Amino acid sequence: MLQKKRKFDTTAFLFIAPAFILFTVFLIVPTVSSFYYSFTSWDGINPNIKFIGFDNYKEIFTSARFGNALKNTALLTVVISICENALALGLALLVDNVIKGKNLFRAIFYLPVILSGIVSGFIWKIMYSYNFGPVNKVLDMIGLGTLKQDWLGNADIAIWAVAVVMIWKGAGYYMIIYLAALQGVPQDVQEAATIDGASALQRFRFITLPLISGSFTICFTLSLINGLKVFDQIAVMTDGGPGFATETIVYLLYKSGFGEGRQGYGTAVGVVLLFIILILNNIQSAILRKREVQL
Amino acid sequence: MKKALSAAMAAGMTAVMLAGCGSSASSAAESTAPAESTSAAASTEAAAESVVSAPTALSFVFADGDDTFKTQMNKIVDDFNAANPDITITIEPGDGGSYSEFLKTKDSVGEFPDMMEMRDTAMYVRAGKIAPLSDDVKALFTSTVDFDGVTYTAPFSGANTMGIMYNKKYFADNGLEIPKTWDEFITLCQTIKDKGDMSPLVVGGSDVWHIGFLYDLCYANDVLESDPDFIEECYKGEKDFSDANYQKAVTDLAEVLSFAQDGWASTPDAQITTFFVNDMSAMMFSGTHMFSQINDAAPDFEYGWFAVPDRDGKVNLLGGGTAGGWALSAEAAKDPDKQAAFDAFCKYFFSSDVYGAYCEAMAAIPTTVETPKMNTSEQFKSVLDALSAADYTHLMWNQEVGNRELPPDFRNFTYKTCIEVAQGSRDVASASSELQKTWNVALQSFNPTTGLGVE
Numbered sequence: 132m133l134q135k136k137r138k139f140d141t142t143a144f145l146f147i148a149p150a151f152i153l154f155t156v157f158l159i160v161p162t163v164s165s166f167y168y169s170f171t172s173w174d175g176i177n178p179n180i181k182f183i184g185f186d187n188y189k190e191i192f193t194s195a196r197f198g199n200a201l202k203n204t205a206l207l208t209v210v211i212s213i214c215e216n217a218l219a220l221g222l223a224l225l226v227d228n229v230i231k232g233k234n235l236f237r238a239i240f241y242l243p244v245i246l247s248g249i250v251s252g253f254i255w256k257i258m259y260s261y262n263f264g265p266v267n268k269v270l271d272m273i274g275l276g277t278l279k280q281d282w283l284g285n286a287d288i289a290i291w292a293v294a295v296v297m298i299w300k301g302a303g304y305y306m307i308i309y310l311a312a313l314q315g316v317p318q319d320v321q322e323a324a325t326i327d328g329a330s331a332l333q334r335f336r337f338i339t340l341p342l343i344s345g346s347f348t349i350c351f352t353l354s355l356i357n358g359l360k361v362f363d364q365i366a367v368m369t370d371g372g373p374g375f376a377t378e379t380i381v382y383l384l385y386k387s388g389f390g391e392g393r394q395g396y397g398t399a400v401g402v403v404l405l406f407i408i409l410i411l412n413n414i415q416s417a418i419l420r421k422r423e424v425q426l
Numbered sequence: 427m428k429k430a431l432s433a434a435m436a437a438g439m440t441a442v443m444l445a446g447c448g449s450s451a452s453s454a455a456e457s458t459a460p461a462e463s464t465s466a467a468a469s470t471e472a473a474a475e476s477v478v479s480a481p482t483a484l485s486f487v488f489a490d491g492d493d494t495f496k497t498q499m500n501k502i503v504d505d506f507n508a509a510n511p512d513i514t515i516t517i518e519p520g521d522g523g524s525y526s527e528f529l530k531t532k533d534s535v536g537e538f539p540d541m542m543e544m545r546d547t548a549m550y551v552r553a554g555k556i557a558p559l560s561d562d563v564k565a566l567f568t569s570t571v572d573f574d575g576v577t578y579t580a581p582f583s584g585a586n587t588m589g590i591m592y593n594k595k596y597f598a599d600n601g602l603e604i605p606k607t608w609d610e611f612i613t614l615c616q617t618i619k620d621k622g623d624m625s626p627l628v629v630g631g632s633d634v635w636h637i638g639f640l641y642d643l644c645y646a647n648d649v650l651e652s653d654p655d656f657i658e659e660c661y662k663g664e665k666d667f668s669d670a671n672y673q674k675a676v677t678d679l680a681e682v683l684s685f686a687q688d689g690w691a692s693t694p695d696a697q698i699t700t701f702f703v704n705d706m707s708a709m710m711f712s713g714t715h716m717f718s719q720i721n722d723a724a725p726d727f728e729y730g731w732f733a734v735p736d737r738d739g740k741v742n743l744l745g746g747g748t749a750g751g752w753a754l755s756a757e758a759a760k761d762p763d764k765q766a767a768f769d770a771f772c773k774y775f776f777s778s779d780v781y782g783a784y785c786e787a788m789a790a791i792p793t794t795v796e797t798p799k800m801n802t803s804e805q806f807k808s809v810l811d812a813l814s815a816a817d818y819t820h821l822m823w824n825q826e827v828g829n830r831e832l833p834p835d836f837r838n839f840t841y842k843t844c845i846e847v848a849q850g851s852r853d854v855a856s857a858s859s860e861l862q863k864t865w866n867v868a869l870q871s872f873n874p875t876t877g878l879g880v881e
Contacts, residue, residue, distance in 0.1 A: 172871040172879075174834065176533050177553040183871070190867055195860065261689025262706070263697075284631070284692030286851050370634065373691040374846035389527040389534075391835030392549060 162405075168398040175394035187399035197400070199375055200383040207294055207379065208358030214298045215354050216347070219305030224335075226306070227313045237310070241303040248300070252367030255296045259283050259368070283369050286376035293377055296364055301357060305350040312343035348419040355415055359408050380404050476512050477770045478763040483514045484771075487532065488543035489525035491696075494718040498787050506774050513767045515541070541768050544579050544753035547571070548827050549834070551578050552880065557759030563772045567793050571749035571827055579751035580772050582784070584791030585744040585821055586713035587809050588639050591720065593708050594728040596624070602708075604730075608647065608678075608737045615685040618708050625687035628707035630695030637841040639711055640682055641675075642744065642822055647736040648675035650820050658829040660865065661875040667861040673854050676847055683848040691845060703727045713744075714789035717805055731808040733816070743812060745819030747793055749827055829875050833868035 169187055173180045191197050226236045243251060258264050259282035267279045282292040316339055324334050362381040365371060371378040371386065378386070380400060388397025486503065490496040503515050518539060521528035526546055532538055538555065550556045551573045559577045564570060570577040596602070600621065605611040618626040630636040649656050649671045656672070659665040683690065687707055699716065701707040703724035710716065711734070720727060733741045752772060758764040774780060782798030784790065789806050791813070792798050802810065813819070823830075824837040843860055846852040852860070872879035 174549065174553075175530055176549065176555060181871075186870065194867075195863075259692070261692055262687070262701075281689040281692050284689055286846070286849055289692075369692075370632065372634065372842060372845065373631065373849060374842045374851065376851075389530050390524065390838070392530070392546070393834060 165398045165401055168395055169402045170399075171395040172393075173395040174392040175388060176392075180395075183395070187396045188403070190396065191399055191403055196375060196378070197380075197383065200378045200380045203290055203377060204359060204361070204379045204381075206290060207297070207361055208355060210291075210294045211297050211301070211358040211361075212351055212354040214294070215301045216305055216350050218298060218302040219350065220309050222302060222306040223309035223313055226310055237307070240306055243300045244303040246300065248363030249367055251296060251300050252364040255292075255364075256283065256368045259292055284373050286373050289369055289373065289377045293361075293364055293368055296368070297358075297361060300364075301354065305354065308346050308350055309343060312346035313339065316342045344419075348416065351419060352412060352415060355411060356408065359404070359411070380407075477510075477766040478512055480763060481512050481514070482761075482763040482767045483516065484540040484758065484764055484767055486515050486517050486541050487520050487529065487539040488517075489528075489545075490520040491525070492715065492719075494722070494787055495715075498784050502775060502780060502784065505780075506771055509774070510767075510770060513770065515767075515771060538755055538757065540758035540764055541752060541754050541771070543582075543750070545750045547579055547749040547751075547753070548573065548831055550753070555756055556753040557756045557765070559772075560765070560769050563769055566772065566776045566795060567747065568795055569747040569793075571747055573827065579749060579753045580776070581747050581749075581751040581793045582775070582790070583788065584793050585746050585748050585819075585825070586715060587744050587791060587813060588643065588711060588713050589731050589733045589743070589809065589812065591702065591710045591712065591716060591729050591731055591805070593624075593702070593705065594730050596705070596708050597730075604732045605735065607735050607739045611734050612681065615682070615709075619685055623708075624705055625701075625707045626685040626709060627682070627687070628693070628698045628701040628710050629683060629686035629690040630693050630698045631683075631686070631691040631845060632693055633695040634838055634841045634845075636695045636698075636712075637679075637845060638822065638824075638837065639713070641679055641841060641844060643711065643734055644675040644678040644682065645672075645823060646742045646744075646818075646820050648672070648678060651736060651740070651742055651818060654820070655830070657823065657826070657832065658875060661829065661869070661873050667858045667865060668855075673858055676844055676854050676857055679844050680848040680854075691849065699723045702729075714791070714806060714809055717789040717803060718787055721803075729805065731805040731812075733812045740817040741812065741815070742818040742820060743816045744822060745791070745813050745816065746821060748821060748825045750825070831874050833865070833872045836865065836868055839864050 168180075170182055170184060171180045172183045172186070222240050226233055226240065229236060246254070258266050261267060261279070261281040261284060264282075266282065270276060270278050280288055283289050320338055321334055324338055329337070360381050361379050362385065365377055365379055365382045366385070369377040371382050381404065384397050384400040384404065386397075387393045387400060391397075488495075488499060490499075500517065503517055507514055520543070525543070529538075529542065529545075533555065544550060544556060547556075556578050559570075559580060563580055564577050567581060570581060571579070600618075602614060602617065605614050615626040618624070629640070649669075652671060653659070653665075656665060656669070660667070687693070687701060693701075698707075698710055698712070699719045700723070702710045703720060720729060733743055735741050752768075752775070754765065754768040758768070775784070776794050776796075778796055778799050781792065781794060782800035785792050785798055786800040786802075789803070789809075791809075792800075824832050826832070840861060843852065843857045847854055847857045869878075874880050
């Protein structure tokens with residue numbers, strides 16, 4: 132059989148060209164050039180750029196500040212991935228099972244998603260304010276004044292206060308994905324299991340969960356990536372503080388690059404983060420895909 | 427036919443996308459065209475007095491976080507534009523919270539303004555981004571900060587003198603007196619704390635630069651008075667951050683912060699006036715720029731001002747000209763009209779009436795040779811008296827240049843570390859050690875005493 136000769140398709144090329152150009156200029160070129168800048172001591176504005184070899188990377192792996200940012204990022208990523216998905220699945224199950232007002236509840240739970248990270252950060256900064264914030268005021272009103280905290284000013288609590296905001300903001304998005312998956316679970320299979328005497332928990336464990344496992348992979352991957360790149364809420368709510376208590380890798384990257392005039396070091400932090408995301412994402416995808424097959 | 431049509435559509439899309447990439451420049455040109463034509467018409471009348479040869483537009487950026495400052499600048503620029511129809515200065519939104527980062531970002535994306543408020547002057551001078559002041563403009567000031575004999579910034583206020591603003595009524599009702607030594611100041615704070623009516627001090631620790639105010643007080647008293655060259659000696663390896671005087675400064679700062687209101691670490695600077703005028707805090711340590719904010723928030727609130735003395739009762743105040751101020755970008759200076767327009771703006775801004783009104787509104791220390799016309803409030807008069815009687819004056823450690831210039835953002839790292847000490851998550855020895863480690867890393871790429879990172 133004669134193989135069809137492949138020829139250059141001008142029309143296809145022209146359709147692809149706009150996206151290709153934008154993607155190359157705004158993503159590929161900056162990413163590749165980042166590797167170069169990470170080996171320099173560039174301050175971000177001076178045209179004289181000095182090559183310093185692996186000094187930035189040496190500093191990263193010996194710096195207590197980076198270690199602290201890595202710890203905070205890991206903590207936020209794990210807590211957010213688990214709590215966000217658990218909450219989102221719970222909300223999806225509730226919304227899926229309500230008879231009346233399904234759309235209303237879906238809209239209410241989805242509402243925080245449409246706020247920008249900056250806006251939600253500002254709102255919660257006011258909510259958490261020690262002296263004027265509604266959170267402490269409510270605690271006072273219901274007689275739990277002893278539980279009042281400086282939510283964003285206490286180094287032991289601030290990171291958890293930020294995590295709550297991120298979970299509140301992100302859960303609605305994953306709820307929609309889970310809801311779509313739940314609505315795709317065939318009712319006849321559920322009914323057959325009910326007739327066979329399966330309890331609600333058994334139906335969820337052995338029917339619903341396997342059939343929505345694809346959504347788990349998507350949602351966990353997305354929340355993992357979001358957790359790793361958390362920035363806006365930190366920048367607005369705590370500015371990395373008090374002290375260094377809530378600095379994350381992306382915040383450190385921005386602060387070093389733009390705040391401290393150390394673009395080279397900040398870029399090196401970015402390169403390290405890129406590899407961390409690649410490695411974690413591959414591990415997570417492998418585990419979740421394997422689980423999908425098992426289920 | 428269909429194929430030809432598809433190809434034409436695709437080519438059209440590509441052309442539109444590519445045109446989109448360059449649209450900002452062309453649309454900017456279009457949007458300025460009507461303004462230029464308007465000003466061109468108007469400039470015909472003013473041609474005889476015009477300092478520019480053609481209608482000239484300049485972009486202008488400053489830290490607009492302070493409402494009073496923003497209002498003043500908007501008015502001054504509007505008045506200047508009206509008085510100079512062939513010059514159009516356009517204020518672009520600034521970022522008061524993190525202005526230094528904002529300006530670097532503007533530069534990174536190719537939107538460096540024509541004229542701006544300059545803070546990190548040394549860095550931009552080294553990068554060749556800002557132009558020297560003309561002799562005419564330089565001659566307006568009593569003192570300027572120079573780099574190798576060249577002045578790059580027009581200082582619109584002297585160093586922002588810090589001191590304590592106190593609640594006069596509360597002090598009078600409780601028989602509290604102005605402290606004459608550091609120990610008396612600490613006792614005063616303790617007395618107010620023990621009374622429990624309000625916190626002795628209000629601190630906006632959420633804005634890390636606000637911590638710098640109190641840091642400067644302790645650093646000046648404990649370190650600078652005995653060793654003004656401490657930073658230079660650290661560069662040379664003759665001293666380090668385990669120095670006893672330096673550790674005393676960090677300890678003093680932690681002690682002062684123990685008298686701040688509950689929740690100080692998450693309180694933004696923008697809220698501290700609220701605490702002060704609502705009898706939630708008896709004292710506030712900040713610069714003279716707060717006078718206008720207090721007056722706006724509570725016009726009838728009675729408050730006084732005093733300088734915090736050191737242990738021997740001597741007063742060391744922030745004072746003198748700083749390296750910050752108005753600057754013209756090197757790119758804009760290549761255009762003689764923009765240079766002339768910038769010079770005209772500086773002369774207008776620093777003219778006696780305009781600058782007097784500005785200093786009065788901002789409670790700013792004047793920097794000009796000609797004394798501006800201004801009325802001074804009781805508090806501002808206290809500041810001027812204290813400045814003239816001060817035993818020492820100094821600049822903020824991050825405003826120094828030459829061999830005392832700090833490595834990039836060592837300042838914020840220090841303040842954050844001090845917050846950790848104040849909150850008890852780190853002791854002073856550990857803070858010294860951490861600061862020294864960061865200092866050593868910074869010295870690998872920046873050391874003005876050897877020229878590293880400077881030349």
